[in-house]
Amino acid sequence: MQFFKSLFSNLRIADIIDIIIVAAVFYKLFKLIRETRAEQLTKGIFALFIFAKVSGLLKLYTINWILENAMTVGVIAILIVFQPELRRGLEYIGRSRFFTKSFLEIKGESLSRTVDEIVEACASLSRQKIGALIVLERQTGLNEVVETGTKINGQVSSNLLINIFIPNTPLHDGAVIIKEDMIKAAACFLPLTENMNINKELGTRHRAALGISERSDSLSIIVSEETGAISIAENGAIARHLDSQTLKQILTDMYKPKDSQEAFIIKWRRKDEQGEE
Numbered sequence: 564m565q566f567f568k569s570l571f572s573n574l575r576i577a578d579i580i581d582i583i584i585v586a587a588v589f590y591k592l593f594k595l596i597r598e599t600r601a602e603q604l605t606k607g608i609f610a611l612f613i614f615a616k617v618s619g620l621l622k623l624y625t626i627n628w629i630l631e632n633a634m635t636v637g638v639i640a641i642l643i644v645f646q647p648e649l650r651r652g653l654e655y656i657g658r659s660r661f662f663t664k665s666f667l668e669i670k671g672e673s674l675s676r677t678v679d680e681i682v683e684a685c686a687s688l689s690r691q692k693i694g695a696l697i698v699l700e701r702q703t704g705l706n707e708v709v710e711t712g713t714k715i716n717g718q719v720s721s722n723l724l725i726n727i728f729i730p731n732t733p734l735h736d737g738a739v740i741i742k743e744d745m746i747k748a749a750a751c752f753l754p755l756t757e758n759m760n761i762n763k764e765l766g767t768r769h770r771a772a773l774g775i776s777e778r779s780d781s782l783s784i785i786v787s788e789e790t791g792a793i794s795i796a797e798n799g800a801i802a803r804h805l806d807s808q809t810l811k812q813i814l815t816d817m818y819k820p821k822d823s824q825e826a827f828i829i830k831w832r833r834k835d836e837q838g839e840e
């Protein structure tokens with residue numbers, strides 16, 4: 564009791580602010596790494612830290628020495644292994660409302676037209692089982708990826724999108740990059756995910772979509788050539804077997820101002836979980 568009394572009597576407003584900021588930062592960090600490979604790595608490092616402390620307390624000197632040194636080397640290893648996550652984290656900070664006015668916004672009619680054209684193209688490609696990969700660029704610039712393909716700079720239309728992915732045509736292989744209501748490029752090469760835990764059924768098209776979603780805030784739409792299934796990848800996660808209506812809702816939400824946004828995968832999963840209850 565005495566302990567709590569002295570704790571609260573010494574507590575300053577600055578301490579409370581300090582605690583709130585640290586808690587908020589850790590919460591954001593946790594949300595950022597949730598369900599990415601960084602989550603497992605973080606758990607591993609945390610376990611190592613606990614073992615090191617316990618071995619120190621139990622005076623297991625050799626184990627303690629190994630673990631302490633492993634932790635030192637680990638810090639450098641973390642910087643290398645976590646490089647995409649660190650980059651994403653810093654980009655996330657840069658994207659926050661503090662630094663940017665608002666998320667890309669396509670206004671009114673243009674927004675719904677773009678969404679309708681993309682959804683129509685995906686539905687048609689899905690029916691015909693034509694494989695497709697469409698990346699919607701957001702705040703993170705994808706010019707490095709655009710450079711690997713063929714520049715188009717044309718208004719989004721379902722006919723143009725369908726045409727691009729027709730098998731055995733010059734631009735069908737690779738990804739289309741869309742920014743706002745423009746198709747920037749086609750036949751672009753995306754980095755593949757290094758995540759080993761993803762479903763083995765998923766081939767390189769899906770892995771490429773996941774890869775770019777780990778390295779940017781983009782949202783990718785995948786149409787499977789094999790099954791015609793429509794999926795989306797965002798933030799290192801994939802949501803599969805979407806119907807046109809759900810895809811339309813997700814895209815409409817995506818083009819909304821930042822205030823009303825949260826990761827679509829998270830939103831979609833939450834809806835799914837509520838549906839299952």
Ligand SMILES: Nc1ncnc2c1ncn2[C@@H]1O[C@H](COP(=O)(O)OP(=O)(O)OP(=O)(O)O)[C@@H](O)[C@H]1O
Nearest residue numbers: 694736737738752753766767768769771787788789
């Ligand atoms: N790194 C990449 N960047 C962009 N597109 C890629 C990349 N790797 C593969 N693709 C596209 O994916 C196609 C191969 O898809 P694959 O069959 O391996 O994948 P999948 O995930 O099983 O998809 P599907 O269900 O359509 O078969 C390639 O022809 C190419 O168009």
